[in-house]
Structure formats: C-alpha cells, structure tokens
Amino acid sequence: MNHDIARKSAPPAAFHPASAPDYVPAAQLRQLQSQRLQQIVRLAYDNVPLYRQRMDERGVRPENIAGIEDIARLPLTVKNDLRDTYPFGLFAAPMRDVVRLHASSGTTGKPIVVAYTQADIEVWSGAIMRALAAYGLQAGDIVQNSYGYGLFTGGLGLHYGAEALGATVIPTSGGNTDRQIMVMKDFGVSAICCTPSYFLHILDRAQELGVLLRELPLRVGIFGAEPWTDAMRGHIEQAAGIRAFDIYGLTEITGPGVGAECQYQDGLHIFEDHFYPEIIDQDTCEPLPDGAQGELVLTTLSKQAMPILRYRTRDITSLHTEPCPCGRTIRRIHRISHRSDDMFIIRGVNVFPSQIEAALLAVDGVLPHYQIILTRQKGLDRIEVQVEITPELVSDRISVMEDLRSKLEKQIEHIIGIRVTVTLVEWHSLDRSEGKARRVIDKREM
Numbered sequence: 001m002n003h004d005i006a007r008k009s010a011p012p013a014a015f016h017p018a019s020a021p022d023y024v025p026a027a028q029l030r031q032l033q034s035q036r037l038q039q040i041v042r043l044a045y046d047n048v049p050l051y052r053q054r055m056d057e058r059g060v061r062p063e064n065i066a067g068i069e070d071i072a073r074l075p076l077t078v079k080n081d082l083r084d085t086y087p088f089g090l091f092a093a094p095m096r097d098v099v100r101l102h103a104s105s106g107t108t109g110k111p112i113v114v115a116y117t118q119a120d121i122e123v124w125s126g127a128i129m130r131a132l133a134a135y136g137l138q139a140g141d142i143v144q145n146s147y148g149y150g151l152f153t154g155g156l157g158l159h160y161g162a163e164a165l166g167a168t169v170i171p172t173s174g175g176n177t178d179r180q181i182m183v184m185k186d187f188g189v190s191a192i193c194c195t196p197s198y199f200l201h202i203l204d205r206a207q208e209l210g211v212l213l214r215e216l217p218l219r220v221g222i223f224g225a226e227p228w229t230d231a232m233r234g235h236i237e238q239a240a241g242i243r244a245f246d247i248y249g250l251t252e253i254t255g256p257g258v259g260a261e262c263q264y265q266d267g268l269h270i271f272e273d274h275f276y277p278e279i280i281d282q283d284t285c286e287p288l289p290d291g292a293q294g295e296l297v298l299t300t301l302s303k304q305a306m307p308i309l310r311y312r313t314r315d316i317t318s319l320h321t322e323p324c325p326c327g328r329t330i331r332r333i334h335r336i337s338h339r340s341d342d343m344f345i346i347r348g349v350n351v352f353p354s355q356i357e358a359a360l361l362a363v364d365g366v367l368p369h370y371q372i373i374l375t376r377q378k379g380l381d382r383i384e385v386q387v388e389i390t391p392e393l394v395s396d397r398i399s400v401m402e403d404l405r406s407k408l409e410k411q412i413e414h415i416i417g418i419r420v421t422v423t424l425v426e427w428h429s430l431d432r433s434e435g436k437a438r439r440v441i442d443k444r445e446m
C-alpha cells in the first residue's frame with residue numbers, strides 16, 4: 001500500500017473541543033479582539049514605563065483605542081526594546097504573580113527574558129492544544145518532545161500543551177539521537193516535535209541503524225522554530241511516512257503555538273484571539289493590505305505578565321486572503337519564507353537560505369544538509385555552498401562527482417541568479433544542530 005497517498009487523502013481531523021475558538025464567527029472574533037486590546041493597552045500603559053512613554057510621545061492614550069481597528073495607532077516594539085529593559089523592565093505584573101520565566105536563545109549579548117502568569121501559561125497551553133488538535137492528535141497519542149527543555153520555550157511550551165490535550169508526553173529533549181530513535185521505536189511514538197533540520201538528522205541516523213521509520217506507528221511530525229520549505233516537507237513525509245506540520249512562534253510573544261497548520265497544510269492559522277497579526281512594510285512601517293508580503297507584527301491580546309504591543313518579528317510573510325477549506329475563521333499566514341535578518345546580500349542580489357535548500361532538493365538524491373560560507377577576496381564576494389553527499393551518491397569516479405557538483409551549481413544559479421561554488425563534503429562532516437540549524441557563516445570583513 002502506498003502510505004503517502006493513504007495519509008494525504010485522509011479526511012480532516014475530527015472536531016476537537018479545544019478547537020472551538022478557531023471557528024468563532026468573524027464579527028464575534030473582532031469584538032473579542034477589540035475588548036482584549038483595550039484591556040491590554042490599559043495594562044501596558046499603567047504598568048510599563050516604556051509603553052507609557054512611547055504612547056505619550058505619540059499623543060495616544062488608552063481611551064483613544066476604541067477597538068482593534070485602532071491598533072496601528074500604537075507604537076511598534078522591537079527586540080532591542082527587550083534588550084534595553086533587560087531583564088524585567090517590560091513586566092506588567094509583580095513577581096509574586098509570575099510563575100515562569102523563559103529567555104531567548106539569542107546568540108549575541110544578553111538574552112531577552114519573558115514572563116508568564118498562571119493564566120498566561122494556560123493561554124499558551126491552550127494555543128498548543130489547538131495546534132495539536134488541528135494536526136489530528138488527541139488523548140491516546142504518544143508525543144515525543146525533542147525540542148530542548150530549559151530556557152528555550154520549545155520544550156516546556158509543547159510539553160504542557162500536549163499534556164493538556166491528554167496526550168502522553170515523552171520529554172526526551174534534544175540530543176542523543178540513538179536514544180531518540182530507540183524511544184520512538186520502543187514506546188510506540190505517534191508524534192514527534194523538533195526542528196525540521198534535527199528530524200532530518202534523526203531520519204539519516206535511523207537509516208544507518210536499520211530502523212525504518214515508515215514502519216513505526218509514527219504518523220505526525222510537528223516541526224518549527226526555523227524556516228523550512230515545502231520541498232523539505234515532501235522529502236520528510238515521503239521518507240518517514242508521516243504528515244509533517246508547521247508550527248510557528250517566538251519567545252517574545254509566548255513561544256511555539258502562535259500559529260499552526262491545519263490538515264490542509266496551506267498556511268498557518270494564527271490563534272488571533274490571543275496573538276493579533278498585522279503585516280507592515282519593512283521600510284515605512286505602514287500596515288499593508290491582506291495578501292501583501294511584508295513583516296509580521298504581533299500583539300499579545302491577553303498576556304498579563306508581559307504584554308507586547310505590535311512586536312516586529314522580522315519574519316517575512318503575508319496574510320491569506322481566502323478562507324481556509326477547514327472552516328476555521330482565524331486567519332492564516334503563508335509559511336515564513338525567511339527572517340529579514342537571515343537574508344544576505346551578495347553582489348547586490350538578495351539571497352535566502354531557503355532558496356539554496358530548494359535548489360538542493362531539486363537534485364535527485366541530495367539532502368539539505370548544507371552550510372553557506374560567504375567570503376570576500378580582492379573585494380569580490382564569493383558564496384560557497386558546502387553540501388554533504390549521502391553515501392549512496394558517493395562514487396569512485398571523479399567524473400560522476402564532478403557532474404553532481406556542476407548540476408548543483410547550475411540548479412542554485414538557476415534559482416538565485418548568481419554563480420556559486422559548490423563543495424561536496426563528506427556525509428556527517430557539517431555540524432548537526434539539535435535545535436536551530438546555523439545555515440550561513442559570513443566571513444566577509446564588514
């Protein structure tokens with residue numbers, strides 16, 4: 001039997017009570033959003049000096065916000081605002097009401113710190129429940145959570161949401177891939193959560209160990225925390241015999257569970273009764289109409305410990321203009337194509353790692369284990385793409401390897417429009433991250 005066809009044509013998941021807020025009629029949803037926005041703006045203004053100052057500067061007072069349609073009158077917030085107020089400067093609740101702190105995995109300087117009241121944790125778990133229910137999971141499912149546990153929001157966020165759904169959670173956290181595979185096999189795991197790049201690594205390792213994921217009860221993958229492409233989804237679904245769903249979120253807003261795909265896998269529904277999305281023009285910061293691509297801006301409508309007004313995510317996407325066939329009334333964004341700060345400019349051309357990934361996957365047998373190295377020689381920028389070659393593609397004949405290399409170079413040039421150098425490297429020679437993959441290494445002197 002062809003598992004993919006059987007799974008692909010599976011009917012939409014049965015309605016789960018946790019999903020009820022996903023189907024609230026639009027007018028009622030706007031009303032709820034309006035009420036919540038007014039409350040959250042009041043909370044922020046009264047308790048957070050930065051918001052009060054920014055609103056005063058703009059001459060906006062909480063009572064001027066009559067509803068969700070006034071949201072663009074509020075000031076934007078950026079990551080540096082969280083850094084500048086490190087650690088607790090944006091908290092709106094006293095510490096006795098804060099039950100949890102998380103921090104972002106920021107690679108430079110101080111991390112950013114976020115806080116949750118008990119009610120905030122419940123909203124977050126509720127959002128994760130809605131995501132998992134949309135993937136067709138329910139009590140009785142066995143969920144292996146391979147997101148890192150700790151300050152990173154992925155581990156604990158999914159953990160509590162999956163428990164709230166009534167699923168059985170196995171908190172493996174990241175790393176120790178052989179043990180991950182053993183658990184997956186021996187415990188009858190039906191769903192796994194991790195970054196898509198880590199799952200690719202699990203897939204490879206399973207193959208080396210002779211474990212056929214297609215033959216295990218595993219049927220759902222919950223992948224997020226980094227951009228990935230539909231080509232990568234196709235590969236994963238085919239190789240593992242599962243359905244691979246996208247989940248989106250960020251620490252500043254709550255963590256994973258801001259949005260999730262449904263059974264139609266065409267964009268992510270944003271749980272907009274709690275996290276309100278806008279798309280703005282990156283340069284002018286003006287709101288853009290539905291359908292236009294720009295930077296996603298999110299406002300937390302219910303978070304008590306640390307309300308965030310109009311946060312610039314740096315993530316580039318657009319809002320769907322069509323309603324989803326699943327019937328959910330909450331809107332969808334297209335998959336995040338990239339982060340605005342992920343892009344690199346080489347010889348004047350904007351390039352995104354996702355384009356390189358798509359090019360690699362277009363060549364038969366090549367997997368997207370890759371790294372992009374930027375250098376500058378005599379004033380000229382060069383891109384080198386190091387690509388691991390799977391053992392099956394290795395050949396003793398130099399001409400075969402040379403052909404593969406040139407095919408990859410052509411495919412990449414075809415997509416990004418400039419010449420790159422591809423270097424084939426040995427299987428497993430690039431760093432395999434257990435969390436977010438690091439795709440670009442910029443060695444150019446600024």
Ligand code: ADP
Nearest residue numbers: 104105106224225226227247248249250251336
């Ligand atoms: P950090 O900002 O330290 O990386 P986060 O874990 O909060 O910490 O990362 C959030 C970011 O991860 C998002 O802003 C987005 O760029 C990326 N991200 C999360 N989920 C997805 C997804 N499903 N697709 C693409 N990018 C994602």
Ligand code: ZN
Nearest residue numbers: 262324326328
């Ligand atoms: Zn849908």
